[in-house]
Amino acid sequence: MSTRQQYKPFDLEGHVVIVTGGAAGIGRVYCERLAQVGALVVVADLDANAAAHCAQEIVDAGGHALGLGCDVSSSQAVTRMVAAAHTRFGRIDGLVNNAALMSTLPRGPWNEIDESDWDRVMQVNTKGLYLCCKEVVPHMVRQGRGKIVNISSNRVFDGTPNRLHYSTSKAGVIGFTRSLAREVGGDQICVNAITPGFTASDTQLASSDVAHIRKMEEINQRKAIPRTQTPEDLVGTLLFLLSPASDYISGQTINVDGGFVMH
Ligand SMILES: NC(=O)c1ccc[n+]([C@@H]2O[C@H](COP(=O)([O-])OP(=O)(O)OC[C@H]3O[C@@H](n4cnc5c(N)ncnc54)[C@H](O)[C@@H]3O)[C@@H](O)[C@H]2O)c1
Numbered sequence: 001m002s003t004r005q006q007y008k009p010f011d012l013e014g015h016v017v018i019v020t021g022g023a024a025g026i027g028r029v030y031c032e033r034l035a036q037v038g039a040l041v042v043v044a045d046l047d048a049n050a051a052a053h054c055a056q057e058i059v060d061a062g063g064h065a066l067g068l069g070c071d072v073s074s075s076q077a078v079t080r081m082v083a084a085a086h087t088r089f090g091r092i093d094g095l096v097n098n099a100a101l102m103s104t105l106p107r108g109p110w111n112e113i114d115e116s117d118w119d120r121v122m123q124v125n126t127k128g129l130y131l132c133c134k135e136v137v138p139h140m141v142r143q144g145r146g147k148i149v150n151i152s153s154n155r156v157f158d159g160t161p162n163r164l165h166y167s168t169s170k171a172g173v174i175g176f177t178r179s180l181a182r183e184v185g186g187d188q189i190c191v192n193a194i195t196p197g198f199t200a201s202d203t204q205l206a207s208s209d210v211a212h213i214r215k216m217e218e219i220n221q222r223k224a225i226p227r228t229q230t231p232e233d234l235v236g237t238l239l240f241l242l243s244p245a246s247d248y249i250s251g252q253t254i255n256v257d258g259g260f261v262m263h
Contacts, residue, residue: 015039016093017040017042018085018132020096020099022096025204025231026098026231032057032058037239040066041058044069044070047069064089066088072097072124072128073123078132093145094148101120101166105165107162129150129176130176145188149192150191152195152253153170154195154197154263157261181250190241192249195254195261195263197229199234200229201231219260223259229256229258
């Protein structure tokens with residue numbers, strides 16, 4: 001074998017990847033990095049203007065992207081979004097279920113959560129995954145392969161208090177990931193989850209008061225890698241799970257939090 005033969009197990013050149021909640025926060029960093037490695041990115045977000053803006057910036061930088069407004073909790077909106085993505089790029093190789101209600105949720109005691117807030121969090125953070133997968137998987141089945149990456153949270157392992165509805169929804173993401181992996185694995189579709197720790201995304205920082213940031217800095221000292229997590233820290237794992245390098249990994253949850261929780 002010649003060492004000059006090309007071997008590119010992490011290659012995402014030309015892969016079409018939908019990132020929900022891709023217009024802001026961590027999702028936006030995912031979109032930018034995916035475009036930089038040659039993927040064709042669909043930025044799908046509740047905020048249609050922000051999605052269009054993010055996609056335009058990627059295109060202006062020489063990448064390929066399509067920005068679409070989509071509420072992942074609405075089956076009609078998800079159907080339209082996936083159809084538009086497929087019409088534009090002709091295939092769908094990856095789905096990153098990143099959209100969630102998180103930074104906009106108040107932190108507070110578990111028994112003060114409004115019932116309507118509880119329901120809305122479940123609609124977006126768990127039902128949203130289901131609706132997106134239901135629309136995307138038939139395309140992947142036809143193509144003979146596909147990659148789904150669901151974004152959960154290390155709260156599930158840590159039992160972080162406050163935002164109990166959010167924690168519960170993110171535990172649901174792991175159960176969803178495991179069972180769906182078995183249902184679609186025969187079609188060469190991998191379904192995995194990532195559990196980020198507290199990540200200093202622009203939106204997370206904007207919604208955190210000084211006391212909370214200080215508490216997070218204390219938590220940094222209990223990590224194997226004692227510093228604040230940034231969106232960039234999640235990118236490598238995401239690219240790996242979308243790439244052919246992870247073709248025999250499914251139903252797994254990879255914890256990316258600098259070694260705070262040892263999962
Ligand atoms: N930032 C953190 O500390 C952290 C930690 C663990 C897990 N996570 C997870 O990572 C992901 C991204 O986090 P983030 O900090 O960027 O969150 P964020 O709240 O800042 O951003 C979420 C994105 O989702 C979009 N969105 C919200 N509701 C939507 C809907 N119904 N349909 C479509 N899009 C919708 C928002 O417009 C936004 O662009 C989320 O799933 C979050 O739960 C974040």
